[in-house]
Amino acid sequence: MAAWAQLVYLKDIQVKISSEFSIIKKYLSGIGTSYLKSNGVDLSVGDDCAILAANSKLLISTDTSVVDVHFLKSMPSNAIAYRSVAVALSDIAAMGGQPIAFNLSLVMPNFNLDWMKGFRKGLQKISREYKCPLIGGDLVKGPLQISVTVIGKPQKKTLLRSSAKAGDILCLSDKLGSGYIAFKEFKKRGTLNKITKPYLYPVPQINYGLAISNIASSAIDISDGILQDLSHIISSSGVGCNINLDKVPVVDRKFKKKCLEFGDDYQILYTVAPKKLKALRASLKSIGKECHTIGVMEGKKLKITNKIDSIKNWDHFK
Amino acid sequence: MAAWAQLVYLKDIQVKISSEFSIIKKYLSGIGTSYLKSNGVDLSVGDDCAILAANSKLLISTDTSVVDVHFLKSMPSNAIAYRSVAVALSDIAAMGGQPIAFNLSLVMPNFNLDWMKGFRKGLQKISREYKCPLIGGDLVKGPLQISVTVIGKPQKKTLLRSSAKAGDILCLSDKLGSGYIAFKEFKKRGTLNKITKPYLYPVPQINYGLAISNIASSAIDISDGILQDLSHIISSSGVGCNINLDKVPVVDRKFKKKCLEFGDDYQILYTVAPKKLKALRASLKSIGKECHTIGVMEGKKLKITNKIDSIKNWDHFK
Numbered sequence: 115m116a117a118w119a120q121l122v123y124l125k126d127i128q129v130k131i132s133s134e135f136s137i138i139k140k141y142l143s144g145i146g147t148s149y150l151k152s153n154g155v156d157l158s159v160g161d162d163c164a165i166l167a168a169n170s171k172l173l174i175s176t177d178t179s180v181v182d183v184h185f186l187k188s189m190p191s192n193a194i195a196y197r198s199v200a201v202a203l204s205d206i207a208a209m210g211g212q213p214i215a216f217n218l219s220l221v222m223p224n225f226n227l228d229w230m231k232g233f234r235k236g237l238q239k240i241s242r243e244y245k246c247p248l249i250g251g252d253l254v255k256g257p258l259q260i261s262v263t264v265i266g267k268p269q270k271k272t273l274l275r276s277s278a279k280a281g282d283i284l285c286l287s288d289k290l291g292s293g294y295i296a297f298k299e300f301k302k303r304g305t306l307n308k309i310t311k312p313y314l315y316p317v318p319q320i321n322y323g324l325a326i327s328n329i330a331s332s333a334i335d336i337s338d339g340i341l342q343d344l345s346h347i348i349s350s351s352g353v354g355c356n357i358n359l360d361k362v363p364v365v366d367r368k369f370k371k372k373c374l375e376f377g378d379d380y381q382i383l384y385t386v387a388p389k390k391l392k393a394l395r396a397s398l399k400s401i402g403k404e405c406h407t408i409g410v411m412e413g414k415k416l417k418i419t420n421k422i423d424s425i426k427n428w429d430h431f432k
Numbered sequence: 433m434a435a436w437a438q439l440v441y442l443k444d445i446q447v448k449i450s451s452e453f454s455i456i457k458k459y460l461s462g463i464g465t466s467y468l469k470s471n472g473v474d475l476s477v478g479d480d481c482a483i484l485a486a487n488s489k490l491l492i493s494t495d496t497s498v499v500d501v502h503f504l505k506s507m508p509s510n511a512i513a514y515r516s517v518a519v520a521l522s523d524i525a526a527m528g529g530q531p532i533a534f535n536l537s538l539v540m541p542n543f544n545l546d547w548m549k550g551f552r553k554g555l556q557k558i559s560r561e562y563k564c565p566l567i568g569g570d571l572v573k574g575p576l577q578i579s580v581t582v583i584g585k586p587q588k589k590t591l592l593r594s595s596a597k598a599g600d601i602l603c604l605s606d607k608l609g610s611g612y613i614a615f616k617e618f619k620k621r622g623t624l625n626k627i628t629k630p631y632l633y634p635v636p637q638i639n640y641g642l643a644i645s646n647i648a649s650s651a652i653d654i655s656d657g658i659l660q661d662l663s664h665i666i667s668s669s670g671v672g673c674n675i676n677l678d679k680v681p682v683v684d685r686k687f688k689k690k691c692l693e694f695g696d697d698y699q700i701l702y703t704v705a706p707k708k709l710k711a712l713r714a715s716l717k718s719i720g721k722e723c724h725t726i727g728v729m730e731g732k733k734l735k736i737t738n739k740i741d742s743i744k745n746w747d748h749f750k
Contacts, residue, residue, distance in 0.1 A: 156489065157590075157592070160593070160594070160668065161527070161592055161593050161594070161668070162493060162523040162524075162526040162527050162593070162651075162652060162653060163491035163492055163493040163523050163524060163526075163527045163529070163582075163584065164491070164492050164493070165489055165490070165491055165492075165527075165586065165590060166486075166489060166490045166492060167489060168484075168486035168488065168489055168490045169486075170486065171474065171483055171484060171485060171486055172483070172486045172490070173481035173482070173483055174481055174482050174484060174535060174567070174568065174581075174583070175480060175481040175482070175535075175568060176535040176536075176537050176568060176569045176570060176579070176581055177537075177570055178537040178539055178570055178572050178579060180539055180572055180573070180574035180575075181574075183572060183573060183574055184572075205480040205481050206480075206481060208480040208481075209479070209480050209481045209483075211481070217492060217493075217494040217581060218494075219494050219495075219496040219579050221496060221498055221577060250492065250493060250494060251494045252494060252495055252496055254496050254498055254501060254502075255498070255501060256498035256499075256501055256575070256577060257498075257574070257575040257577075259539060259574060259575075259577065261494070261496060261537050261579035263492075263494055263535060263581040264481075265492070266481065268483065272475075272483060274475070274479055275478070275479050275480070276478070276479070333480075334480060335480060350478065350479070
């Protein structure tokens with residue numbers, strides 16, 4: 115049993131319903147149902163599996179968020195839910211895709227009514243913002259963590275990590291460091307405000323990904339720090355890069371090193387052929403965005419211009 | 433970052449690879465790759481998302497297994513991996529589908545070489561047995577748990593929980609209780625043998641599901657105890673059931689109550705129109721299986737003939 119039971123409380127049927135399924139029915143069902151039909155979901159929450167119509171290719175990615183690793187226990191449950199889905203959607207953005215649905219597995223140590231209500235609201239918020247319904251998952255007792263599997267529809271061209279070419283320009287969607295600054299501020303103040311928002315409610319760059327998908331040559335989302343994520347493009351594409359750290363925009367220059375290495379910004383790092391730069395800028399202008407050129411793909415190695423000493427990246431097992 | 437990085441250790445590229453990605457590369461990549469093409473996987477491990485060709489409808493389901501809730505910490509890691517994927521595949525079986533791929537999110541507290549090697553072997557074993565490649569996921573530090581999202585291809589007809597009709601015969605794929613007896617024995621002896629095997633390496637009833645998919649009217653897999661799972665068919669279909677517990681086959685009559693309520697058997701509970709019973713038996717005979725008729729769908733309520741006192745079912749939050 116994994117997908118959620120669509121339970122009906124009909125007293126005359128006298129089916130004994132467990133509390134586990136009441137929680138699912140009350141707080142984890144009916145989220146984003148108005149998008150089911152248009153997104154090609156034939157069957158949602160309520161059976162062993164969901165069914166997707168799948169008239170096109172599909173993107174799929176799983177992201178697990180663990181308490182005190184990916185989010186703070188002190189965060190409002192609304193933000194915990196939102197953030198867990200947002201970071202998963204970011205992978206669809208990095209491929210230039212459009213999200214169509216998600217599965218969510220919630221592991222939690224106990225049932226708290228207010229926490230659960232807030233969690234549902236967070237799911238509703240992100241589901242509405244990205245027109246992405248919740249189509250299944252499971253609910254389990256254990257240490258708090260949320261595993262989200264997102265399904266997306268690719269555009270004509272899918273942005274891979276492996277297709278950067280020598281001579282391509284390295285670009286970034288926006289400034290780095292808002293995740294770090296927001297995290298630091300939230301640890302200090304513990305409230306939602308303009309500064310803490312990017313950590314509590316990160317923005318997956320879906321529209322940005324769609325705008326560049328048919329123009330850029332490769333892409334990845336920045337979650338582990340720019341050098342780590344750049345290294346994936348380099349190793350997958352088999353071409354080196356000369357990145358100029360002075361050209362990487364950050365939200366606070368006093369904390370430049372932290373802004374670069376902390377990750378959690380969910381901006382898109384991508385490459386584009388020089389002759390396509392004009393078309394790229396035009397496409398981005400139509401959604402009110404720009405591109406920051408920060409390096410060139412060349413050689414066989416990662417070369418860092420204006421290097422910052424001892425810059426590190428996120429690693430769970432080091 | 434979610435899908436796994438296809439990292440290349442080329443010294444001349446001098447990319448600094450983190451230990452997290454080395455673990456993924458060494459132990460969680462290259463599993464079931466020979467099935468990628470035939471199963472319509474266009475892009476597997478190594479980018480932000482995997483890409484599925486999706487020429488047909490797709491089934492999708494997520495199942496999370498938590499240490500000391502769904503499996504014992506003392507189990508060999510080989511069995512932990514196998515079991516976590518098997519219980520997810522069981523949901524594909526219950527819809528009468530054919531598995532085509534899975535995503536796996538592994539949360540573990542630390543890195544232990546032997547444990548990791550065993551875990552990989554368990555993934556390879558189940559991947560081979562069900563021709564189902566691992567196409568992505570993530571690796572995170574935290575309390576041990578495994579979240580598996582399976583993708584499957586439905587047959588012409590998909591087996592729903594909601595399509596049982598009054599007059600249909602209630603059937604069961606095989607005896608119940610092997611999960612309970614195996615669990616009890618493993619807790620006592622801690623070794624793999626013929627009795628403990630069904631808990632360590634449960635069998636998702638894929639072939640059974642395929643054999644009944646175009647004949648049965650509804651189905652569910654039994655993971656939470658037969659009455660709990662039957663209640664889902666009843667409430668989803670809006671028709672009652674008269675189940676005769678004396679007719680439910682169990683592996684050990686001394687522990688009949690436990691065999692019925694423990695769950696973890698991953699047998700299929702399903703309904704079939706009486707006039708199709710002959711065709712059903714013939715289809716099952718061709719795969720060396722049979723069907724056990726244990727009740728009739730009728731009325732509006734769950735009616736239990738030969739009831740056992742105080743029978744319970746699994747519930748995380750009660």
